[in-house]
Structure formats: C-alpha cells, structure tokens
Amino acid sequence: MQVIVYPDADTLADAAARFIAEAVNTGQEGFSLGLAGGSTPIETYDRLSRLDVAWERVEAWMSDERWVPLDDPECNGNQAARELMDHVPARFHRPQFAAWLTAADSAAHYEAVLRSLHPSGRSDLILLGMGEDGHCASLFPGTAALDSPSGRWFVHNYVPQLDAERLTTTYEFLHAAHAVAFLVAGTAKAEALRAVLEPRPDESVLPSTRVMDGESEVTWLIDKAAAAELADTDLVEMG
Numbered sequence: 001m002q003v004i005v006y007p008d009a010d011t012l013a014d015a016a017a018r019f020i021a022e023a024v025n026t027g028q029e030g031f032s033l034g035l036a037g038g039s040t041p042i043e044t045y046d047r048l049s050r051l052d053v054a055w056e057r058v059e060a061w062m063s064d065e066r067w068v069p070l071d072d073p074e075c076n077g078n079q080a081a082r083e084l085m086d087h088v089p090a091r092f093h094r095p096q097f098a099a100w101l102t103a104a105d106s107a108a109h110y111e112a113v114l115r116s117l118h119p120s121g122r123s124d125l126i127l128l129g130m131g132e133d134g135h136c137a138s139l140f141p142g143t144a145a146l147d148s149p150s151g152r153w154f155v156h157n158y159v160p161q162l163d164a165e166r167l168t169t170t171y172e173f174l175h176a177a178h179a180v181a182f183l184v185a186g187t188a189k190a191e192a193l194r195a196v197l198e199p200r201p202d203e204s205v206l207p208s209t210r211v212m213d214g215e216s217e218v219t220w221l222i223d224k225a226a227a228a229e230l231a232d233t234d235l236v237e238m239g
C-alpha cells in the first residue's frame with residue numbers, strides 16, 4: 001500500500017491522470033479500467049482525456065452507479081462519459097437502467113458483462129473515491145453489500161442513509177484487482193482518511209479500510225488537505 005500526498009487538488013488531478021495513463025500505456029490489450037463516480041475524479045478525467053493514452057486497448061467500466069436514468073446528471077456513467085469516455089476511443093461498459101428493470105437485475109446483468117470482460121477474474125486498475133463516512137464505490141457503512149455472497153462481483157445495495165438504491169463492485173472483485181487507486185481530496189475527508197489509514201483500536205472498521213485486505217496493490221493519491229489528520233509521516237510520500 002502506498003500513500004502519495006500532493007500539495008493541492010490541482011496537482012493531485014494532474015498526478016492521478018498521469019498515474020492512470022502510465023498504467024494503461026504499460027498494460028496489455030484489453031486493459032480493464034474501473035472508473036469512479038463522485039466529484040473528485042472529474043478534474044482527473046478532464047486531464048486524462050488530453051493525455052497520450054493507448055485507449056484502443058482499454059475496456060472501461062463503472063466501479064459503482066446510482067440507480068438513476070442513464071442521462072441523469074447524478075449518473076456516474078453519464079459523468080464519466082461527459083468528462084472522459086465521449087472523448088477517447090476506448091470501449092465503455094455501463095450498467096443499464098430502465099423503469100421495468102430492478103436494480104438487482106441490472107447489477108446481475110452488469111456482473112455478467114464484467115465476467116465476459118475478465119476471464120482471469122482480475123481487473124487491471126480500479127479507481128475509487130472515498131466519502132466522509134469512509135465509504136467507497138457504493139459500499140456504505142452498515143449496508144448489505146459489505147457482506148455480499150461469495151462469488152459476486154457486482155451487486156445492488158440499498159443505502160438507508162441516502163434512501164437510495166445503488167449498484168456497486170464487491171470486495172471480492174476489488175480484492176482480486178491488480179491495482180486499486182483511491183483519489184481523495186479536501187479537508188472534509190481528513191478525519192475519515194485518518195480513521196481508514198490509522199484506525200484506533202476502539203474504532204469500527206470503515207468500508208474503505210477493507211479494500212486493503214485483498215491482493216490488490218492499493219495506492220492512495222491524496223492532497224495535503226485530506227492528509228491533515230495523518231500522524232504517521234513514514235506512511236506517506238510527498239508527490
């Protein structure tokens with residue numbers, strides 16, 4: 001596990017874009033890239049769309065999705081398309097939404113798509129953000145998807161805190177990935193990041209912490225504001 005701290009959100013976005021480009025350009029045909037939702041990756045996607053990347057080898061997919069129409073501004077896939085995927089010649093696989101479809105059926109269908117894209121069972125690089133409650137993807141504290149049945153890679157997840165259905169990658173698929181990269185910026189994330197990276201004995205384990213329990217090489221790309229509560233300076237490299 002590696003933690004790299006950048007001076008601010010702009011330098012973080014630049015570095016994250018270069019990190020992703022490097023991973024793709026040194027990867028193989030059929031490079032699997034899981035894209036994160038939320039606001040943090042937007043600047044990274046914008047910069048990434050302008051770098052020299054071997055996009056023709058990339059199979060991009062969403063590490064989680066909100067249960068909203070595909071053209072809804074809140075839709076993560078819609079955001080990823082607008083900021084990146086509409087501008088690059090990669091293949092982009094998105095969960096389907098329809099009024100007659102349940103979130104569970106959509107997740108199962110998307111899981112079948114992921115299985116067809118990953119005969120090895122392993123994604124190459126999955127991008128994640130982290131919420132102020134320590135959630136990642138749509139793995140929220142206290143929700144059912146934290147304990148998905150063995151063999152599942154992508155499931156629906158009702159999130160009571162939001163009163164919303166979500167679709168999310170499971171720990172099983174996250175743990176199998178060659179690499180996972182968290183993008184975390186801003187003061188508001190500092191306490192949650194401390195609790196994830198430097199948990200106290202009496203604290204419950206947060207969803208983002210469990211991502212580090214697998215085989216994946218996990219890299220935290222964070223800015224100085226998000227790192228403000230981290231005490232173990234040996235933990236971090238200055239980017």
Ligand code: 6PG
Pocket residue numbers: 036037038039040041064065066076128129130131132135136137138
């Ligand atoms: C979503 C994301 C979610 C996000 C975090 C951080 O659907 O919102 O998948 O996991 O990455 O909530 O969001 P921000 O980057 O907006 O802080």
